[in-house]
Amino acid sequence: MAKVDRTISIAPMMDWTDRHDRYFLRLITSRSLLYTEMVTTGAILFGDAERHLRFDPVEQPVALQLGGSNPDDLAKCCKIGEDYGYQEVNLNVGCPSDRVQTGRFGACLMAEPKTVAACVSAMKSATSLPVTVKNRIGIDDLDSYEHLTEFTKTVADAGCETFIIHARKAWLTGLSPKENRTVPPLDYPRVYRLKQDFPELEIIINGGIQTLEEIDEHLRHVDGVMIGREAYQNPYFLAEIDNRYFGLSEDAPERREVVDQILPYINREMRKGVPLKSITRHMLGLFQGRPGARAWRRHISENAHLAGATTDILQEAAAKVQN
Secondary structure, rough: OOOOOOOOOEOOOOOOOOOOHHHHOOOOOOOOOOOOOEEEEEHHHOOHHHHHHHOHHOOOOEEEEEEEHHHHHHHHHHHHHHHHHHOOOEEOOOOOHHHHHHHHHHHHHHHOHHHHHHHHHHHHHOOOOOOEEEEEEOOOOOOOHHHHHHHHHHHHHOOOOOEEEEEEEEEEOOOOOHHHHOOOOOOOHHHHHHHOOOOOOOOEEOOOOOOHHHHHHHOOOOOOEOOHHHHOHHHHHHHHHHHHHOOOOOOOOHHHHHHHHHHHHHHHHOOOOOOHHHHHHOOOOOOOOOOHHHHHHHHHHHOOOOOOOOOOHHHHHOOOOOO
């Protein structure tokens, strides 16, 4: 199996990085590693696994992020994910939401490095895919560098070779999940230091990264950069990624070409019963920063949900944007 290139990746984001968003993003960057939303082990083992796991081959390379803390359940889900064709399985040890804490997974597991190690060991035994961990630099009062290194060493000893680190701590009480993405201060140097102290590990940095220049700086210190909200709110920011970081000579399509290229996919999905708005909601930021971007967003927002809406709405909206 080819090595997964994690130089640039797009973060798993709940309610955002579903299969429709990933298809859309793949039209802009052909090489960045894409991640699913977090999928819980219960949703796969006891729910509609097909709905949660199916994806279009166009989305590759794509990785599956799991949420859970039961090693046996995670192992079963790894095997299922491999059968679906994912190229990596990632364990979520970073989400701070109350729902996730109640299920005893996500960021609260940073307080239980031995549990995470047991999960990683079981996952690796069940699949030939890379098993990675996405975590924070700390939680609550467990936010010392010493705790982070102990967590990293314990999980690495179980076989994890790649850590994707959101460079903020998480407050499990007192802050909402949204606030936990912005309020705790970023500490990039702590992630850099971890790479220095664990040079044998692959360290990917995540959190607040918005420009190509910032990516360049991070890559001087760590192995890869994961981009979150900027990739969703300003997706055409990714248009230079393939040339700049993967050495591809072919330019990304222009924004209007992206619209034209996604129309067959949308029509195909609509024939299967997918509402137009379920796909177009991911495209609102395509013309971010361009004259007419507001008119583009407004036209889609006001019309995509209407009965009988067709892809003509996208072409009408694009006509409102200046070249």
